[in-house]
Amino acid sequence: MRYAAAGAGAAATGGLCTYCNGAAAAGVLPEYEKKGLRARAVRILTPPRDGFYGKEIDVLGLPVRAHTVVSDPALVVAADRLARMLRHLPAAVSERLARRGAAFHIIGIGQGTSDLPEHAHMKGVDGGYTGEKGVTLDQRARGMGGVHSSCGEENLIDLDSDPRYAGRDILTHEFAHCIMDVGLPPALRAAILETYHESVEVQGRWRREDGSSAYAGSNASEYFAELTMWYFGTHGEFVDAKQQQPPPGPGGLAAYDPDGFKLLAAIYSGTHPALSEADPPSVRLDPLDMDDPATGRSVEEEEIASSLVQTGV
Numbered sequence: 001m002r003y004a005a006a007g008a009g010a011a012a013t014g015g016l017c018t019y020c021n022g023a024a025a026a027g028v029l030p031e032y033e034k035k036g037l038r039a040r041a042v043r044i045l046t047p048p049r050d051g052f053y054g055k056e057i058d059v060l061g062l063p064v065r066a067h068t069v070v071s072d073p074a075l076v077v078a079a080d081r082l083a084r085m086l087r088h089l090p091a092a093v094s095e096r097l098a099r100r101g102a103a104f105h106i107i108g109i110g111q112g113t114s115d116l117p118e119h120a121h122m123k124g125v126d127g128g129y130t131g132e133k134g135v136t137l138d139q140r141a142r143g144m145g146g147v148h149s150s151c152g153e154e155n156l157i158d159l160d161s162d163p164r165y166a167g168r169d170i171l172t173h174e175f176a177h178c179i180m181d182v183g184l185p186p187a188l189r190a191a192i193l194e195t196y197h198e199s200v201e202v203q204g205r206w207r208r209e210d211g212s213s214a215y216a217g218s219n220a221s222e223y224f225a226e227l228t229m230w231y232f233g234t235h236g237e238f239v240d241a242k243q244q245q246p247p248p249g250p251g252g253l254a255a256y257d258p259d260g261f262k263l264l265a266a267i268y269s270g271t272h273p274a275l276s277e278a279d280p281p282s283v284r285l286d287p288l289d290m291d292d293p294a295t296g297r298s299v300e301e302e303e304i305a306s307s308l309v310q311t312g313v
């Protein structure tokens with residue numbers, strides 16, 4: 001960046017702003033060297049986790065995983081977008097995510113959703129999770145919500161030219177489901193439900209001209225996930241596709257749905273009163289304790305089965 005020169009430091013480096021001075025002079029950020037810090041980096045998992053995930057990067061305690069065919073930049077971009085969502089949320093949210101084993105997974109450009117081990121049982125199954133005949137999971141979705149939420153590599157490395165979801169940030173949508181279902185306290189989930197009720201059912205927002213629901217109007221979960229896309233700069237399914245309404249970005253959201261914008265701003269800035277509620281002390285769960293004796297299925301399997309949410313687009 002080249003800002004107007006001000007002061008001796010800027011003058012000495014030919015007008016570079018103060019952020020650039022150190023890097024320009026030393027070739028490396030001296031603050032990193034001094035503190036022994038290393039920039040966020042992708043590491044190789046040997047052997048691959050679940051026999052599939054050979055790459056991992058950590059973001060604020062949350063693992064981002066992918067097969068080794070996925071490019072390192074895709075993992076770095078994913079980590080940055082996830083950090084943007086988690087940065088101001090209190091530690092209790094990250095703790096809840098960690099306790100439930102939350103992770104974000106990337107579907108390689110040449111892979112399908114059912115190549116991910118947690119969805120492998122759906123490969124080629126007619127109807128997939130939704131039961132919609134004639135459509136498999138891979139035909140329907142490249143991105144899932146839940147404890148192990150995911151999106152396609154192409155949506156990370158070039159959002160605007162993604163042939164399927166151009167301009168729509170699928171990571172942000174799917175991980176919003178994970179934050180709502182696993183990370184937020186119950187009082188806040190109730191607040192989301194209340195705002196959805198007010199905005200959609202009372203005020204009549206998120207309806208297309210023909211009266212049908214845009215995706216944000218379908219239920220409280222999709223309301224939160226879709227609005228989160230707008231809040232962080234892109235958009236979900238438009239109410240008016242031709243006119244691109246509401247306009248992408250937080251300004252478009254604030255103008256169209258001030259109640260939703262206010263709620264999301266309070267959540268993602270970490271200032272909503274329900275976020276400061278005391279959490280019960282962390283309990284480290286033994287994986288063996290996660291089996292439900294009634295069904296024999298692990299709690300996580302139940303969670304995935306009940307909370308998987310299609311992008312529906």
Ligand SMILES: [Zn+2]
Nearest residue numbers: 225309310311
């Ligand atoms: Zn969704």
